[in-house]
Amino acid sequence: MGLAKEHELHRRRAGRNIGVGLLLGGFVLLVFAVTVVKLVEGQDIRPHPTIPLETTPKGAGQ
Amino acid sequence: MTDTTTINANAPEARFGDYVVLLKPRVMSLVVFTAAVGMLVAPGHVHPVIAFAAVLFIAIGGGASGALNMWYDADIDRLMRRTRARPVPDGRVTPGEALALGLWLSGFSVVMLGLVTNWVAAALLAFTIFFYAVVYTMWLKRSTPQNIVIGGAAGAFPPMIGWAAATGTISVESVLMFLLIFLWTPPHFWALSLYMNDDYTRAGVPMLTVTHGRRTARRQILAYTLILAPAAIALGLTSVGGAVYLAASIVLNLAFVAGAVQIVGRTEAEAEADRYRAERRFFRLSLLYLFLHFVALMVEAGVHRLVGG
Numbered sequence: 001m002g003l004a005k006e007h008e009l010h011r012r013r014a015g016r017n018i019g020v021g022l023l024l025g026g027f028v029l030l031v032f033a034v035t036v037v038k039l040v041e042g043q044d045i046r047p048h049p050t051i052p053l054e055t056t057p058k059g060a061g062q
Numbered sequence: 063m064t065d066t067t068t069i070n071a072n073a074p075e076a077r078f079g080d081y082v083v084l085l086k087p088r089v090m091s092l093v094v095f096t097a098a099v100g101m102l103v104a105p106g107h108v109h110p111v112i113a114f115a116a117v118l119f120i121a122i123g124g125g126a127s128g129a130l131n132m133w134y135d136a137d138i139d140r141l142m143r144r145t146r147a148r149p150v151p152d153g154r155v156t157p158g159e160a161l162a163l164g165l166w167l168s169g170f171s172v173v174m175l176g177l178v179t180n181w182v183a184a185a186l187l188a189f190t191i192f193f194y195a196v197v198y199t200m201w202l203k204r205s206t207p208q209n210i211v212i213g214g215a216a217g218a219f220p221p222m223i224g225w226a227a228a229t230g231t232i233s234v235e236s237v238l239m240f241l242l243i244f245l246w247t248p249p250h251f252w253a254l255s256l257y258m259n260d261d262y263t264r265a266g267v268p269m270l271t272v273t274h275g276r277r278t279a280r281r282q283i284l285a286y287t288l289i290l291a292p293a294a295i296a297l298g299l300t301s302v303g304g305a306v307y308l309a310a311s312i313v314l315n316l317a318f319v320a321g322a323v324q325i326v327g328r329t330e331a332e333a334e335a336d337r338y339r340a341e342r343r344f345f346r347l348s349l350l351y352l353f354l355h356f357v358a359l360m361v362e363a364g365v366h367r368l369v370g371g
Contacts, residue, residue: 033111037109
């Protein structure tokens, strides 16, 4: 059918789609980087609320 | 079975860049710069990745309020030479799209800043967006000649947000950084409106130059410059200041006050004769004034780090 022919409109929209795609990709990378930094710096590693601190076995996680 | 969609291929359609323009990239650059300095001069260490993310989300929040402003102001933007090519008045972006982008990015930036840094910074960002979009754009801009004075607060929050992102608090240093931009805004914009008066008159925006005349605007420029000077210099006496900042601030304030005195002394006939040369020079000086104050703060932060560690 005649749907195969590409209209100039599609080319105009391609720029927009690529832009949005790059933004989303960048956002995923940023969230990943922030997560790694927070874990490495220990900012968000808190004792589990249901496990009392003194019962945590020594050397756990090593 | 038929399933067709009719598209008018010749209708104006937004490109990616049009959505970027909605976020007011030039205002954004000021937001990025002052927020980054606010974070940099704050005590303690912020990881570069966290700092980058925080400044990015503050900038997106600022951009979101810009999109909301363009959505609401499309009717008067259409009447002003400076703004009639903006995406909404030009028809490339629909008002609904601008509103949706502004609202979504507002929520997104506030939540992300809260998650990446802390909720004090996020609350300040939320308040800034509300202040610019609702208090300034929807309420004050069209109702009072003091619009610039109170609306200037929105532009003054970024260094305070940057400071809060690093420390989780509000302190005398961050309040003085706020005051520096807040008190700088009126003389900066009124100098511009002295030679852009026609645009505001056409749009019916009650700029001080339109409602009270240029004579009053000239006097108000000097008044605000005189209040600004002690606030700017006082910042040099806090923990973020020092000899470099104080020296720079004193020189810049002397030049700024001198420029304002010259503006007050001029009549409209004199200004029109040389096409507002002194007013244009004062406007350019105001840009340099703010930029160099924040550069001096950055230099001080570097000096403090060298001496301290």
